[in-house]
Amino acid sequence: MRGLIYDIxxxxxxxxxxxxxxxxxxxxxxxxxxxxxxALIAGFVMVRAGSEISKLGxxxxxxxx
Amino acid sequence: xxxxxxxWMVVPGIAIWAQxxxxxxxxxxxxxxxxxxxxxxxxxPLIVMAVGFWIGRTGWLQIGFVGSLLPxxxxxPKEDHLALDDPLAVLWLCGLVGLYLVMGTxxxxxxxxxxxxxxxxxxxxxxxxxxxxxxRRPVAAMFSGxxxxxxxxxxxxxxxxxxxxxxxxxxxxxxxxIRAAFGGSEQIAVSFLAVSMFFVWxxxxxxxxxxxxxNLEYDQRRLQLSTVAMAQTRVRRLAGLRIFVxxxxxxxxxxxxxxxx
Numbered sequence: 001m002r003g004l005i006y007d008i009x010x011x012x013x014x015x016x017x018x019x020x021x022x023x024x025x026x027x028x029x030x031x032x033x034x035x036x037x038x039a040l041i042a043g044f045v046m047v048r049a050g051s052e053i054s055k056l057g058x059x060x061x062x063x064x065x
Numbered sequence: 066x067x068x069x070x071x072x073w074m075v076v077p078g079i080a081i082w083a084q085x086x087x088x089x090x091x092x093x094x095x096x097x098x099x100x101x102x103x104x105x106x107x108x109x110p111l112i113v114m115a116v117g118f119w120i121g122r123t124g125w126l127q128i129g130f131v132g133s134l135l136p137x138x139x140x141x142p143k144e145d146h147l148a149l150d151d152p153l154a155v156l157w158l159c160g161l162v163g164l165y166l167v168m169g170t171x172x173x174x175x176x177x178x179x180x181x182x183x184x185x186x187x188x189x190x191x192x193x194x195x196x197x198x199x200x201r202r203p204v205a206a207m208f209s210g211x212x213x214x215x216x217x218x219x220x221x222x223x224x225x226x227x228x229x230x231x232x233x234x235x236x237x238x239x240x241x242x243i244r245a246a247f248g249g250s251e252q253i254a255v256s257f258l259a260v261s262m263f264f265v266w267x268x269x270x271x272x273x274x275x276x277x278x279x280n281l282e283y284d285q286r287r288l289q290l291s292t293v294a295m296a297q298t299r300v301r302r303l304a305g306l307r308i309f310v311x312x313x314x315x316x317x318x319x320x321x322x323x324x325x326x
Contacts, residue, residue: 007214007217011217011221014218014221014225014273015221015224017225017269018224018225018228021225021228021229021232021262021265021269022228022229022231022232024262024265025229025232025233025236025239025258025262026232026238026239026242028258028261029239029242029243029246029254029258030242030246031246040265043265043269044268044269044272047269047272047273048272050273051272051273051276051277054214055277055281055284058214058281059284059285059288062285
């Protein structure tokens with residue numbers, strides 16, 4: 001159960017990263033390159049965090065099974 | 066160490082560079098007073114790729130190469146932006162970027178296996194070795210047993226692709242902003258944005274699906290290794306703390322005896 005919760009949280013992080021990529025395009029369209037870069041980094045951080053959390057969930061599930 | 070796979074990886078990289086900057090670089094060379102700074106900007110991606118190829122770092126070859134295209138874009142004359150004006154050329158460019166990254170990933174998986182062998186030895190030294198890692202793993206074997214885990218990641222990557230495509234091509238607000246900010250060359254701006262965001266999406270897929278698929282076993286064993294190391298460090302720290310408390314108590318007792326007398 002705990003592994004599943006971690007997996008869902010990780011997926012939530014990855015889905016939410018879409019917002020930052022959308023904002024990145026918006027900022028780049030406005031020629032606001034610094035803000036675009038920051039939004040891009042935030043998106044990548046979200047994806048990375050989500051990936052690591054769900055990987056932890058997978059390990060927990062494997063340990064239990 | 067340079068191997069055959071990295072040689073093939075360079076081919077789409079050179080094709081990307083040629084499509085974008087070859088014409089401008091040749092024109093610059095033909096000028097009477099060649100601007101060296103412009104020429105350096107045009108040839109920077111090739112230099113970065115050669116360095117990455119030589120030192121054998123995938124990060125250099127992937128992120129470094131794509132990042133080094135930006136200075137050349139900044140100095141590229143408007144008439145040479147034609148490479149981004151045609152939707153078919155943009156599709157071709159996206160395909161080349163994808164191919165370049167896929168080949169880099171293939172090369173990376175080979176490099177990872179080498180480092181995995183080193184890890185394998187260190188795991189064996191702490192008694193956590195789980196069997197030899199022989200040869201390159203087939204793609205199907207990477208996902209076996211974790212289909213559900215990776216299917217959800219495919220869904221997320223599709224969602225991100227849809228978000229990026231909508232933002233670049235269909236969002237009316239962003240389209241209006243691009244028209245206002247890049248009046249007269251909005252098609253080039255959209256194309257540039259599309260290629261850049263496609264690269265970003267490829268990197269996201271790489272981080273979210275490819276790297277975990279290649280390294281699940283490796284990561285789990287590394288986690289076990291760091292847990293053992295942490296436990297050992299904790300035992301050492303506890304022993305150190307006990308000695309420190311003992312010394313502190315002895316000094317305090319000595320001072321107490323000294324003052325009582």
